[in-house]
Amino acid sequence: MADWAPIAKEYDPLKAGSIDGTDEEPHDRAIWRAMLARYVPNKGVTGDPHLTLFVARLNLQTTEEKLKEVFSRYGDIRKIRLVRDLVTGFSKGYAFIEYKEERALLKAHRDANRLVIDQHEIFVDFELERTLKGWIPRRLGGGFGGKKESGQLRFGGRDRPFRKPINLPNMKNDFYGEGSSEKRNWSREGTRDWRTRDRDHERTRDKRWPERERSWAWGDSERERDSKEERSRGRERKDRDRKDRDRDRSRDRDTKKQRDDDKHR
Numbered sequence: 001m002a003d004w005a006p007i008a009k010e011y012d013p014l015k016a017g018s019i020d021g022t023d024e025e026p027h028d029r030a031i032w033r034a035m036l037a038r039y040v041p042n043k044g045v046t047g048d049p050h051l052t053l054f055v056a057r058l059n060l061q062t063t064e065e066k067l068k069e070v071f072s073r074y075g076d077i078r079k080i081r082l083v084r085d086l087v088t089g090f091s092k093g094y095a096f097i098e099y100k101e102e103r104a105l106l107k108a109h110r111d112a113n114r115l116v117i118d119q120h121e122i123f124v125d126f127e128l129e130r131t132l133k134g135w136i137p138r139r140l141g142g143g144f145g146g147k148k149e150s151g152q153l154r155f156g157g158r159d160r161p162f163r164k165p166i167n168l169p170n171m172k173n174d175f176y177g178e179g180s181s182e183k184r185n186w187s188r189e190g191t192r193d194w195r196t197r198d199r200d201h202e203r204t205r206d207k208r209w210p211e212r213e214r215s216w217a218w219g220d221s222e223r224e225r226d227s228k229e230e231r232s233r234g235r236e237r238k239d240r241d242r243k244d245r246d247r248d249r250s251r252d253r254d255t256k257k258q259r260d261d262d263k264h265r
Contacts, residue, residue, distance in 0.1 A: 004021075004165070006156075006161035006164075007156060007158065007161055007162075008156030010132070011128075012134060013136055014031060015156060016031075016034075016142065016143075016144065017152075019155055019163050020155075020163045021162045030141035030152050032141070033141035034136045035141075037140040039135065039137065042129070048098065049129075049130035051078070051098055051099050052098045053096065053105060053109060053112075053125070053127065054125050055095045055112075056122065057121065058082075058091065058093045058122060059118035060090060060091045061091075062117055062118045062120070063082070064082050067082065067095055070117055074099075074107045075100065077098070077099060078099060079098045081095060081096045096127060105126075109125070109126060113125075113158070128157075142154065144158070146160075
């Protein structure tokens with residue numbers, strides 16, 4: 001616990017997959033993939049990594065000009081690189097901004113996080129690819145953050161820092177009766193009480209069982225009687241409906257016959 005910190009000082013995929021950084025076994029395949037990955041940072045990226053910010057969750061319509069307009073208020077910008085798809089040229093929703101001074105970098109890191117740009121709340125952090133030892137990107141199962149729906153949350157970053165582990169007292173000795181004699185005696189007495197209570201519960205349950213059987217039997221007879229009464233009422237309704245239909249048909253026949261007789265007269 002002495003070396004615990006909410007932000008990871010070195011990237012470990014196994015720890016990043018744990019909410020408090022204490023997991024000893026990976027819980028999803030992506031963590032396995034990250035543990036087996038041999039990632040080498042892109043050597044084609046230029047600029048000072050210690051003066052570069054990572055800006056994510058951008059609106060896909062946000063341009064370099066808009067980013068320069070917003071982030072230049074914190075200090076002089078040396079370069080902005082909005083990452084785009086190589087085929088379509090469309091924005092991928094994240095960018096890297098390099099400042100000329102560390103003071104401007106720290107101010108933007110402090111104030112620009114969760115800023116709303118083009119109706120999107122952005123996320124701002126330091127560049128980690130070239131500054132955090134052992135870094136594995138998200139596409140290889142690493143990274144930080146993530147959504148709950150994905151089932152692949154990663155902890156230890158600014159978005160989702162580690163939670164402090166809970167220090168539970170070591171109860172093993174007392175649990176197995178290896179503590180003091182006083183505790184052992186209390187445990188044995190408690191065991192006898194539990195056994196006595198279990199026997200009493202069994203006896204009471206045996207007594208209640210015939211009552212439950214009688215109750216269930218009574219309930220069954222009630223349901224059968226209700227069902228018979230319902231069927232009887234249904235038959236009575238059908239008989240009434242049939243008699244009403246016969247009466248209407250007879251009345252119609254009499255009326256028609258009367259008309260025919262009137263015509264022949």
